[in-house]
Amino acid sequence: MKVRAEDRDRFFQRDWTEVVLHLPNHAFTAVRLSESFWRDCSELRSAAVGRWLREAGLAPWPHRQPPALGLSPLQGNHFELTAASR
Numbered sequence: 001m002k003v004r005a006e007d008r009d010r011f012f013q014r015d016w017t018e019v020v021l022h023l024p025n026h027a028f029t030a031v032r033l034s035e036s037f038w039r040d041c042s043e044l045r046s047a048a049v050g051r052w053l054r055e056a057g058l059a060p061w062p063h064r065q066p067p068a069l070g071l072s073p074l075q076g077n078h079f080e081l082t083a084a085s086r
Helices: 005-011 047-055
Strands: 018-022 028-032 069-073 078-083
Touching (some): 028 047
Parallel strands (some): 018 078
Antiparallel strands (some): 018 028
């Protein structure tokens, strides 16, 4: 899941080594923040998110048409992940 650079800079702190994503299926997962997250690859990658996308019928998706996802800050390094309506 791609995080826009301006959102990364606004909502994420450089001293965090990971964030916790709260998924719509009431599960949560820790996602490591790599050094490249702060440079040129602001993506959050997680097998748990991939499983949720498949379970929700959002994956696989048509070529170049990934699902719209929302990421809302909760508290500290915790964020809520949602499927955004198009």
